[in-house]
Amino acid sequence: MDYAKLAELLFPDVTETPEDVEKKYPPRDLPQDAKVTRFAPSPTGFVHLGGLYQTIVGERLAHQSGGVFFLRIEDTDEKREIAGAAQKLISTLAHYGVHFDEGAVIGEDGNIAYKGEYGPYKQSERGPIYRVYAKDLVRRGLAYPVFTTREELESLNASDKKAEVKSREWTEEFAEQQKEEMLARRNFTIEEVEAHLKNGDPFVLRVLASGDGERKVKCFDLIRGELELPENDRDEIILKSNGIPPYHFAHAVDDHLMGTTHVIRGEEWLASLPLHLQLFSYLGFKTPKYMHTAQVMSLDANGNKKKLSKRDMGASMDDYTRLGYAPEAVREYLLTVLNSNYEEWRSKNPDSPYTDFQFSIKKMSNSGCLIDFEKLEDISKNVLSRMTAEQIYSGALEWSRLFDEEFANLLEADKEKAIAVFSIGRGGKKPRKDFGRWSEVKPFVSFFYKELFKVEDAIEGFDKADIKSCLADFAGNYDENDDQNTWFEKIKQIAAKNGFCPDMKLYKADPSAYKGSVADVSSFIRVAVTGRLNSPDLFTVMNILGKAETIDRINSFKESL
RNA sequence: GGCCUGUUAGUCAAGCGGUCAAGACGUCGCCCUCUCACGGCGAAGACAGGAGUUCGAUUCUCCUACGGGUCACCA
Numbered sequence: 001m002d003y004a005k006l007a008e009l010l011f012p013d014v015t016e017t018p019e020d021v022e023k024k025y026p027p028r029d030l031p032q033d034a035k036v037t038r039f040a041p042s043p044t045g046f047v048h049l050g051g052l053y054q055t056i057v058g059e060r061l062a063h064q065s066g067g068v069f070f071l072r073i074e075d076t077d078e079k080r081e082i083a084g085a086a087q088k089l090i091s092t093l094a095h096y097g098v099h100f101d102e103g104a105v106i107g108e109d110g111n112i113a114y115k116g117e118y119g120p121y122k123q124s125e126r127g128p129i130y131r132v133y134a135k136d137l138v139r140r141g142l143a144y145p146v147f148t149t150r151e152e153l154e155s156l157n158a159s160d161k162k163a164e165v166k167s168r169e170w171t172e173e174f175a176e177q178q179k180e181e182m183l184a185r186r187n188f189t190i191e192e193v194e195a196h197l198k199n200g201d202p203f204v205l206r207v208l209a210s211g212d213g214e215r216k217v218k219c220f221d222l223i224r225g226e227l228e229l230p231e232n233d234r235d236e237i238i239l240k241s242n243g244i245p246p247y248h249f250a251h252a253v254d255d256h257l258m259g260t261t262h263v264i265r266g267e268e269w270l271a272s273l274p275l276h277l278q279l280f281s282y283l284g285f286k287t288p289k290y291m292h293t294a295q296v297m298s299l300d301a302n303g304n305k306k307k308l309s310k311r312d313m314g315a316s317m318d319d320y321t322r323l324g325y326a327p328e329a330v331r332e333y334l335l336t337v338l339n340s341n342y343e344e345w346r347s348k349n350p351d352s353p354y355t356d357f358q359f360s361i362k363k364m365s366n367s368g369c370l371i372d373f374e375k376l377e378d379i380s381k382n383v384l385s386r387m388t389a390e391q392i393y394s395g396a397l398e399w400s401r402l403f404d405e406e407f408a409n410l411l412e413a414d415k416e417k418a419i420a421v422f423s424i425g426r427g428g429k430k431p432r433k434d435f436g437r438w439s440e441v442k443p444f445v446s447f448f449y450k451e452l453f454k455v456e457d458a459i460e461g462f463d464k465a466d467i468k469s470c471l472a473d474f475a476g477n478y479d480e481n482d483d484q485n486t487w488f489e490k491i492k493q494i495a496a497k498n499g500f501c502p503d504m505k506l507y508k509a510d511p512s513a514y515k516g517s518v519a520d521v522s523s524f525i526r527v528a529v530t531g532r533l534n535s536p537d538l539f540t541v542m543n544i545l546g547k548a549e550t551i552d553r554i555n556s557f558k559e560s561l
Numbered sequence: 562g563g564c565c566u567g568u569u570a571g572u573c574a575a576g577c578g579g580u581c582a583a584g585a586c587g588u589c590g591c592c593c594u595c596u597c598a599c600g601g602c603g604a605a606g607a608c609a610g611g612a613g614u615u616c617g618a619u620u621c622u623c624c625u626a627c628g629g630g631u632c633a634c635c636a
Contacts, residue, residue, distance in 0.1 A: 336574095526595085
């Protein structure tokens with residue numbers, strides 16, 4: 001077979017050679033150990049938790065080594081592409097603190113723009129580049145065309161195919177048949193090709209598999225160590241009939257030309273690593289380092305772990321936004337999952353920016369983890385407890401603007417009050433941890449607002465007359481200028497006067513000697529003022545509410561009894 | 562089904578031939594305390610199973626079981 005002729009027939013329009021292309025993308029001028037990493041999603045609509053997870057790894061490794069982190073849009077499957085998805089992806093990642101140095105960015109007009117010298121960063125615009133390498137492979141007898149008819153092509157349907165693959169029965173005969181078909185495809189003549197071309201028949205390009213499935217190749221993965229995988233023995237498609245390559249070929253060409261040093265991707269790619277290695281070798285490219293990250297899982301109906309799929313709760317970053325998790329908290333959670341020593345580091349460095357942490361590949365786990373919302377909640381409480389009242393205010397306001405207009409308006413109507421509320425128990429060594437999500441803020445502080453206040457808890461086990469008497473005494477004696485000690489001394493006096501024990505130790509020694517304790521008296525006041533049995537420090541609460549409101553609430557509660 | 566990969570408490574995880582097998586979340590108990598929250602102390606809870614190598618296996622090897630992944634003109 002005259003491969004040079006075949007190459008010309010197939011790609012008459014391609015005049016460049018790989019050498020020409022290489023010249024346009026010289027090696028990057030970076031420090032010795034700088035890592036170049038990338039995130040290469042297909043723009044199918046939303047950011048997956050697993051995507052954020054990988055993105056954090058790539059961002060950390062690149063930036064911590066003085067390297068480059070870029071974004072490449074893998075839009076080679078036009079059927080699945082969703083308009084505006086790339087913008088959303090970039091802004092969502094930015095929301096979580098992930099920023100790219102290069103590649104797709106959001107331009108000043110709000111549309112996608114591109115930055116950097118190693119583009120195009122959108123695969124659908126790289127057709128000419130792929131074709132140069134594809135032609136070269138054909139010329140060297142390493143790739144060959146397979147023709148189909150237009151009708152056949154049109155009947156191809158992605159979701160049908162997916163269903164077919166899933167339900168397929170894998171028997172030995174089937175494997176045998178596949179092999180035979182592959183071998184048959186390799187047999188063709190130049191004349192046949194010419195006829196097809198003349199006829200306008202579409203074709204795909206397949207690589208000639210160099211391996212033997214019975215033999216193993218040693219592969220190295222930075223997370224998993226040395227692996228033995230079967231050699232590639234399948235003639236994979238490297239150019240679809242639309243002239244755009246599927247993932248494999250695009251990965252090899254792009255990551256080589258873009259100077260990627262570390263390929264970080266999900267473990268679902270592990271199985272195709274030998275193919276990729278073969279491609280790099282055919283193309284004469286230096287292989288990048290590979291890191292196949294563990295999957296984030298969720299529990300299915302049978303209690304089994306499953307790869308977190310699109311529909312699962314917690315798969316989309318939108319879920320976290322809606323639920324009210326602060327981006328910092330989600331990032332913090334992911335970091336603890338990603339690097340097993342992160343949590344320890346964080347407890348020693350509670351106030352350091354996460355970028356101070358030395359992220360290491362060694363500390364990454366190679367088995368999939370279940371997303372643990374309880375843990376996330378705990379981490380989130382810690383994160384929020386370290387924020388200033390001002391930060392809480394803006395976080396809560398931002399979330400409420402989207403999901404609770406009424407509360408957002410209340411927050412905005414009196415910022416000073418909101419800040420005072422959020423300052424309770426904040427700052428200092430042991431801050432309160434009352435909420436872990438923005439959505440939990442309103443239920444916690446609602447009683448501060450007249451519009452939301454209502455008596456939620458009931459006092460049980462006490463004589464109404466006693467309750468009324470205590471409340472009347474408190475209302476009659478309340479002075480907003482008292483300090484906390486004086487304030488509480490007054491409550492003790494009221495307790496004693498009404499037959500309640502003012503001292504808890506005394507009371508515990510002999511509860512039957514009293515109607516109750518000062519704790520009970522406090523609870524009367526607490527329910528009257530906050531509507532609840534539990535609340536943050538009452539003295540402070542009253543200060544924020546103001547005397548008029550406090551007395552008013554006590555009186556109306558008294559009357560309701 | 563073939564191949565790959567993984568398996569330490571409910572969850573996430575240290576460990577890398579000799580440990581009473583860390584720690585965190587969750588659960589429970591106690592303390593602090595006017596309630597709550599915080600904080601402190603403590604408890605229960607794990608090396609999937611079986612062979613082998615070894616003086617000694619959670620750690621190395623093999624087998625079994627069970628998860629997960631993959632086998633598309635999807636990425």
